[in-house]
Amino acid sequence: MEQLTVPGELASLKLIAEFVLAEASKVGLDKKASYRLRLAIDEIATNIILYGFHESAQKGDLHLSATTDNSKLEIAIEDSAIPFDPINARQVEATELERPLEERQVGGLGVYLAIQGVDQFRYERVSDRNRNIFVMNLA
Amino acid sequence: MSFTAATEIDNAIATITLTGDLDASSAPVFREQIDIAAQASPKRIVLMASGLDYMASAGLRVLVFANQKLGTDVDIYLVAPQELVLETLQKTGFDQSVIIVDDYDTAIA
Numbered sequence: 334m335e336q337l338t339v340p341g342e343l344a345s346l347k348l349i350a351e352f353v354l355a356e357a358s359k360v361g362l363d364k365k366a367s368y369r370l371r372l373a374i375d376e377i378a379t380n381i382i383l384y385g386f387h388e389s390a391q392k393g394d395l396h397l398s399a400t401t402d403n404s405k406l407e408i409a410i411e412d413s414a415i416p417f418d419p420i421n422a423r424q425v426e427a428t429e430l431e432r433p434l435e436e437r438q439v440g441g442l443g444v445y446l447a448i449q450g451v452d453q454f455r456y457e458r459v460s461d462r463n464r465n466i467f468v469m470n471l472a
Numbered sequence: 473m474s475f476t477a478a479t480e481i482d483n484a485i486a487t488i489t490l491t492g493d494l495d496a497s498s499a500p501v502f503r504e505q506i507d508i509a510a511q512a513s514p515k516r517i518v519l520m521a522s523g524l525d526y527m528a529s530a531g532l533r534v535l536v537f538a539n540q541k542l543g544t545d546v547d548i549y550l551v552a553p554q555e556l557v558l559e560t561l562q563k564t565g566f567d568q569s570v571i572i573v574d575d576y577d578t579a580i581a
Contacts, residue, residue, distance in 0.1 A: 343496050343497035344497055346495050346496060346497050347493075347495075347497070350493070350495070350526075364556075365556060368526070368556045369556075371526070372526075372528060372560070375495055375496075375528050376528060376529060379495070379496040379528065379530065382496075383496065430563075430564055430565035431565050431568070432565070433544075433568075433569055434535065434536050434539035434540075434544075434566075434569040434570075435539055435540065435544050437536050437569075442529040442532055442533075442564055443528065443529035443530075445563075445564070446528075446529055446560060446563065446564070449563070
C-alpha cells in the first residue's frame with residue numbers, strides 16, 4: 334500500500350495530484366480515467382482543506398492511501414476535520430446545471446464532479462476521522 | 473504543471489492565455505488577471521485554453537466571478553480547450569454560458 338501524508342493546505346494539492354497520477358499510471362489507467370480520478374480527489378481534498386480545516390480554524394493533515402487488487406484501484410483520503418459527508422451534502426440539481434452564469438450558485442459543483450467522475454465513491458466516518466474512498470475499475 | 477495566466481488588451485478585447493493546471497491553489501492567479509482585464513472595460517474576454525492541461529471547479533468559479541465582474545454584456549470566449557477540460561464544462565453546463573470556439577480568429581471576429 335502506498336501512502337502520502339500532507340498538511341491541510343491548498344499548497345498540498347499539487348503533491349496530492351502527483352500521488353494520484355503516479356498510482357493511476359502504475360495500474361495502467363488511461364488518460365481519461367486518470368484525469369477524472371485526479372479531479373475527484375482534488376475536489377474533495379479542496380473541500381476538506383477549505384471547509385473542514387480553514388473555515389473552522391483547525392489545522393490537520395490529509396492522509397492518502399492507495400491499494401489495488403488487479404480489478405480496481407482504490408484511493409482513500411482520511412482527515413480529522415469536522416464531519417462532512419459529500420454524498421449527503423447539498424446536491425446540485427439538474428436544473429442548476431442549466432442556469433446562466435449570472436444566476437449560478439457555485440457551491441456543490443466540485444462534489445458533483447467528484448462523485449460522478451469515479452466508478453464508485455464511498456464516505457465513512459471512523460471514530461474522529463472522515464474517510465473518502467474513490468474507486469476506479471481496471472479494464 | 474504550474475499554472476500561468478497572462479493578459480493582453482487590444483481593441484477592447486482582453487485575451488488571457490492560460491497554461492498548466494488550474495486548481496484551487498492557482499485559481500487566485502486567474503482571478504487576478506480577470507481583475508486586470510476588467511479595469512480596461514473590455515467588450516469581450518478571450519481565454520486561450522489549448523495549453524490548459526487541467527481545470528477543477530475552482531476554475532468554473534472564476535468564470536462565474538468574471539461574468540459577475542464584467543456584466544452579462546461581455547461575452548466570454550474559450551479557444552480550443554483540451555478534451556477533458558471541455559468535458560468538465562459540458563458536465564456542469566458551463567458550455568452553454570461561455571462561447572467555445574476552435575481558433576482565435578473566430579473569437580475576435
